[in-house]
Amino acid sequence: MALPDGLWLVMDACTTGYGQANLTKALLDHLEVPRLDLLVLSHPDADHVLGMADLIGDPERPVRRLWRYPGMVRDLVAKVTNKTQAPSLEPLGNALKRIDDVVRSAGEDFDVDEVRTRARWDVGDRDYEVVALAPTSYDAFRMERQYETLVNLDDPNAGWEASERFVRALAGERPWSDHPNTVSLGVSIAWGDVRLVLSGDIEDEAKHRKAGWKGVLRALQGCGGEPDRTYLLEGAALVKVAHHGSTEAQSSDAWKQHTASGKVPIAAIAPYSNSHLPTDTVLQDLRARAAALLLTAADAGGAGTRANANGWANATASPRKLAATAPVAAIAFNQSGPLSVDLGGPAQLYV
Amino acid sequence: MTARTVEETSVARAAGKGWQAFGAEDDHLRLTVLIASTLRNRGACAALAEVCMGPQSSWSDRLSALRDLLESEQAEGQVLVDVDALAPRFKMYELWDNRRFVQERRELRNLLVESGSRRGWTFIRPAPQHSVTLDLSGAGVAVDHGGRSPTGESPELRRLVRRLLEQERVREGDLVEFAEEAGNRQDLIDTHVVRRTDQRLSPEARDAALRLSLLRPAQALNGSIGIVPIDGENSHRIDRSSLDELLAAGLVDQADTTVQMPRAVRRFYRGLAEGTGDIDARNEHWWFAKQLGKSTAVEDRIEQHYHSVCAHSVEEAFETATYYVADIRALAVWLSRKGSINENFYAKAAEIFGRLWKLDPSDAYAWEYWAYNTSRSSANPFVVAMPPLRSKIREAYETAWRLEVSRAGNELANPLYHGRWLGFRGGECEEDVFGEFVASLNNYRSVSEEAMAWFAKPVIQGIRRSPSRQHRETLYDRVVGQFGAERVKRWEGAGSQSGDGKAD
Secondary structure (H helix, E strand, C coil): CECCCCCEEEECCCCCCCCCCCHHHHHHHHCCCCCECEEEECCCCHHHHCCHHHHHCCCCCCECEEEECCCCHHHHHHHHHHHCCCHHHHHHHHHHHHHHHHHHHHCCCCEEEECCCCCECCCCCCCEEEEEEECCHHHHHHHHHCHHHHECCCCCCCCCCECHHHHHHHCCCCCCCCCHHHHCCEEEEEECCEEEEECCCCCCCCCCCCCHHHHHHHHHCCHHHCCCCHHHHCCCCEEECHHHHCHHHCCHHHHHHHCCCCCCCEEEECCEHHHCECCHHHHHHHHCCCCEEEECCCCHHHHHHHHHHCCCCECCCCCEECCCCCCEEEEECCCCCCCEEEEECCCEEEC | CEEECHHHHHHHHHHCCCEECCCCCCHHHHHHHHHHHHHHHCCCCHHHHHHHHCCCCCHHHHHHHHHHHCCCHHHCCCEEECHHHHCCCCCHHHCCCCHHHHHHHHHHHHHHHHHHHHCCCEEECCCCCHHHHHHHHHCCCEECCCCCCCCCCCHHHHHHHHHHHHCCCCCHHHHHHHHHHHCCCHHHHHHHHHHHHHCCCCHHHHHHHHHHCCCCCCEEECCEECCEECCCCCCCCCCHHHHHHHHHHCCCEEECCEEECCHHHHHHHHHHHHHCCCCCHHHHHHHHHHHHCCCCCHHHHHHHHHHHHHCCCHHHHHHCCCCCCHHHHHHHHHHHHHHHCCCHHHHHHHHHHHHHHHHCCCCHHHHHHHHHHHHHCCCCHHHHCCHHHHHHHHHHHHHHHHHHHHHHCCCCCCHHHHHHHHHHHHCCCCCCCHHHHHHHHHHHHCCCHHHHHHHHHHHHHHHHCCCCHHHHHHHHHHHHHHHCHHHHHHHHCCCHHHCCCCCC
């Protein structure tokens, strides 16, 4: 994201495959972005992390500040799993280790914040704001508590050891459900009348009133003497839909806030073909809530076909096609006047 | 008679007066040895001290001797740092199985609090635990709570939190919110605070922290941290700049010429050191043991033994067990727990437990788990069922149970050991134990439902291991016929924490 005064913000970066092309880096190179003023590492899942190590450790493009998810449970899981030859987490473990090494070696070169709801990027005297929506302190705590289910710290001679639950997960006898989405960051960005909501992979499945989207809304509503900050979700021109459009991450309450001021946003989704995301349920729900739907890769897992089946029609007039074959969409917001959309490769806009 | 807080810890350490608990399972034995050694050197009764320090002394004899020693005038005005480290830690499997350690730690804590309150001791509490506060209050020791900080960390971590806030590495509001979520889980708050500091350590300082976490006591600082050189060519383990970084971050405390990692910090790094492979912890322990072998001081010999055990060097561990063998037992327990992953560990555990009961024939735990691990060290039940080995295992299970009964003066003292003995007889020995099972189960009914399950489960599991299919099925069917399939199934699935299947 190119902010109006020339600062640059990037949230997450994947690769096209393990050890393969880093499209985010390629795009930044193409645009000759000189530095990253804020890099957001939302949560420790491979599809958000694998490209990040290249960005953090790039000497040609220094990072000024890193916002990262809280806790280190997944980092430990990935690291230890790597050693036990479980292939699925090995690339993630390597990426997390590279990130950790770079951050530790950076010293004072750039700032690292483990952020929570309401954390604000201090951009000085500028006319825009960047604020973290999630995770809440409750979710951060939930994730940190998992540390004790993973390790046994109190056995004086065994020292660290994997819990039985974790050992069984490594052996493939049961799933390891550490739910990294629990700690996913979300970010609200606004200048003038333009607001963007980048929802990361914030979930809505937990029943607890302090968890996921429910917790975000509760925290923003200003309990405990804090001022009401629900405006951070309102009047959005664009909402990056949470968790690739999974049903569990689609929060009706959050969307009510997005449209509360009468504005109807564009919903942007990065489809996830392995899990057939976005789901039909979400595509239908968005039909009633969003002005347009942007899929960065309409060909991924049949996402475009499902969008059509759920009432979305391909936009033909407004979007321009980029020469790029990569799944990329570029949107320019203007304070006064219409936005413009450029699409590359399989990206598609629907109305 | 006062209980003081962390600011005075370094003063006490610098003065070299008093003792410090470390929060490890051997603390009760280690402290007993150290206190006896100190008082003997000051002229207290040498014979009593010898009992406290003798490798074959039973715990009850040690405790009794220590009680008498603490009545001597040499025990006046001492300092005990971190008595809270002796607070019991919650572990499900300690309910029946390993409760001897829990009980012993409690007995020592009670003795120290009682004697200390009479003898004007100073209790310095860098990481207070609620249960110990109650004990101290009950014993009439003045307790300075000092007020809990809004961020909730242990007093020994307050300096660390101050630095985090000064350097704006963390928002106070985040810490306060975390403390609110954590409630009374002090360990979670402390872990969180240490982790936030750890995030920005340089890789070199982090390695140094991992290594330092393997050392328990305060370390002399005079060109080295105790036995670890920090200057010159041999500083490959911990170097001066890393140590300075740790001191600056507040992860290590300095008192004049000594440095020490606070217990809460050590707990965090030790967990990582032993498990993530960032350092070769076993090799580090081995090296520390080797270096400490050059000293004859009681404190150093205890630490040498501790590191030998942590290095899993069984021979060295036995050779260095000058005062007690509790650490070795913990190693055997660990091996036994790993037996389900690798059967060779059962055999190694059995070897250690066998040596332990030869050293102390009153050690019920060693008898029990020699039998348990021996019976599982062969995957083939027919081997276990061979007469010579079978009768030895049977005898060991019985010895363990009878020792427990004798110690408690109660036939119903340990349903788990009783159940394992009966289970082995009904299984590998192919005895008809049905009548005895029913009668004993009736007796445990008067204790609790839980006790019945602790007894029934190992019996039923034992029956299922019988090499004779006919015997196995007949006996099992009779049990089901008597109690119903649903109840038997419930017993068999009773808490995986029951300890059966694991020597924990």
